[in-house]
Amino acid sequence: MSRYAMAIDLKACVGCAACSVACSVENEMPVGTHRLWIRNTTIGTFPDLVVEHRPEACLHCENPPCVPVCPTGCCFVTADGIVDLDVKRCIGCSACIAACPYDARSMHPAGYVTKCDFCKHRVADGRAPACVETCPTLCRTFGDLMDPQSEVSIAIRQARRVDVLRPGLGTGPNLYYLNAPAKFGLVGGEGSRS
Amino acid sequence: MTEFYGLPSPQHFWHWPTLIHFALVALAGGAAVVTAVAHITKHPKVRTYALVTMVLIVLDLFTLWIESPARFRFTHVWIFLAFTPTAPIWLGAWGLTISLVASFFVWIGKGPRLLWSAALVVGSLLALVYPGLALAVNVNRPLWTPVLLVLFPLTGMLTVVAIAALFRQAWAPRWLTVLSLASAVMGVVYLFALATGAAEARQAYAYLWSHGGPWFVVALVLLAAVPALVRRAPIAAALVPIVGATLIRSLIVEIGQVQHFGF
Ligand code: SF4
Numbered sequence: 001m002s003r004y005a006m007a008i009d010l011k012a013c014v015g016c017a018a019c020s021v022a023c024s025v026e027n028e029m030p031v032g033t034h035r036l037w038i039r040n041t042t043i044g045t046f047p048d049l050v051v052e053h054r055p056e057a058c059l060h061c062e063n064p065p066c067v068p069v070c071p072t073g074c075c076f077v078t079a080d081g082i083v084d085l086d087v088k089r090c091i092g093c094s095a096c097i098a099a100c101p102y103d104a105r106s107m108h109p110a111g112y113v114t115k116c117d118f119c120k121h122r123v124a125d126g127r128a129p130a131c132v133e134t135c136p137t138l139c140r141t142f143g144d145l146m147d148p149q150s151e152v153s154i155a156i157r158q159a160r161r162v163d164v165l166r167p168g169l170g171t172g173p174n175l176y177y178l179n180a181p182a183k184f185g186l187v188g189g190e191g192s193r194s
Numbered sequence: 195m196t197e198f199y200g201l202p203s204p205q206h207f208w209h210w211p212t213l214i215h216f217a218l219v220a221l222a223g224g225a226a227v228v229t230a231v232a233h234i235t236k237h238p239k240v241r242t243y244a245l246v247t248m249v250l251i252v253l254d255l256f257t258l259w260i261e262s263p264a265r266f267r268f269t270h271v272w273i274f275l276a277f278t279p280t281a282p283i284w285l286g287a288w289g290l291t292i293s294l295v296a297s298f299f300v301w302i303g304k305g306p307r308l309l310w311s312a313a314l315v316v317g318s319l320l321a322l323v324y325p326g327l328a329l330a331v332n333v334n335r336p337l338w339t340p341v342l343l344v345l346f347p348l349t350g351m352l353t354v355v356a357i358a359a360l361f362r363q364a365w366a367p368r369w370l371t372v373l374s375l376a377s378a379v380m381g382v383v384y385l386f387a388l389a390t391g392a393a394e395a396r397q398a399y400a401y402l403w404s405h406g407g408p409w410f411v412v413a414l415v416l417l418a419a420v421p422a423l424v425r426r427a428p429i430a431a432a433l434v435p436i437v438g439a440t441l442i443r444s445l446i447v448e449i450g451q452v453q454h455f456g457f
Pocket residue numbers: 057058059060061064065066067083099100101102103104105115171
């Protein structure tokens with residue numbers, strides 16, 4: 001059994017949004033809708049400035065608050081740790097959108113919820129998610145955390161600093177941010193994971 | 195300074211039809227409780243209450259269907275094919291359905307009395323409690339606090355008792371006073387808990403205050419004024435709490451959708 005995770009090296013991310021575009025194309029998102037977005041924050045005052053380009057999407061939480069509130073049971077976690085949903089059973093009640101602390105879910109114009117699924121169709125074929133394959137700075141790594149030799153395990157091990165979003169909530173994100181540019185870690189974060 | 199590329203921005207995922215649903219479900223749940231009590235105590239008007247309950251539940255379900263982005267995909271049947279007791283909406287859907295069925299049989303006067311009593315008690319409580327629960331489970335949204343588990347059922351009961359007072363039900367005025375005061379007190383407790391809570395709660399309190407807080411105070415004043423009106427102006431005493439309770443519920447649902455205070 002695998003435990004899929006993704007890591008993004010913020011030192012290398014330039015905020016070009018190629019990953020977001022690749023995601024939208026791969027998952028045939030209607031114009032103007034996104035599963036993956038970039039938060040660009042300028043920190044400090046001139047001349048002591050740092051910019052954090054932070055791509056965000058579903059974090060495939062280990063304890064996902066979005067799953068137990070779904071009344072039709074269409075939200076579930078796969079054996080590999082992907083937080084997925086069966087859109088054929090979604091009633092568009094938005095309970096899962098309300099429960100997600102990361103704004104990672106949104107309503108597809110066709111009337112069901114949509115979010116990142118780690119490109120499960122590609123992963124099933126042994127390929128990396130579209131965002132990972134497209135990133136021109138190679139700042140994204142994806143793989144199995146149970147395998148110490150996977151790219152993602154190595155990247156996390158070798159990082160100077162590892163953060164997750166809002167660790168205080170106990171959601172256990174599987175999207176790791178490496179080497180946050182600011183001295184204090186992630187912008188608006190609540191602390192480091194390691 | 196923060197800028198976004200492609201933010202899905204679901205800050206407001208529930209819109210004005212949802213506010214109508216929250217008002218209607220308060221009436222439907224409250225009416226189901228009244229029918230349950232009337233059925234158990236063999237109140238002479240129980241059939242009328244059952245009919246009103248049915249009408250309110252059907253109206254509420256219709257509103258839910260209208261506002262659902264999946265209204266023409268007819269996926270709602272999955273609620274009844276799944277077993278998801280951790281989902282407040284699942285509990286509410288069953289509560290409303292059980293109340294609807296039991297009210298129907300009470301209305302036509304058929305079936306085992308004990309069964310309909312039990313069904314009405316369980317169904318009505320689920321229907322009354324689930325809206326507050328559906329908000330309070332979202333610990334990531336600091337304006338939806340556990341206080342809503344009490345405030346929402348209270349305001350729900352209040353609106354239906356106010357309607358009963360409007361139709362001159364003899365038992366209603368006394369309960370109108372009790373429920374108005376209890377709702378006002380819980381409204382103050384809600385504000386106080388936010389204002390004295392952790393940093394995120396205090397930021398949420400400031401946000402609430404700047405996005406409709408004065409209306410919250412107006413609603414509290416309306417609720418607190420009910421005991422003074424009950425004898426002198428009975429019609430006003432019935433209308434005022436409906437406005438106050440609906441205002442409080444709507445403000446909390448609408449403004450409470452934000453998150454990320456201090457994050
Ligand atoms: S990020 Fe949001 S949508 Fe994704 S698993 Fe966590 S709670 Fe669910």
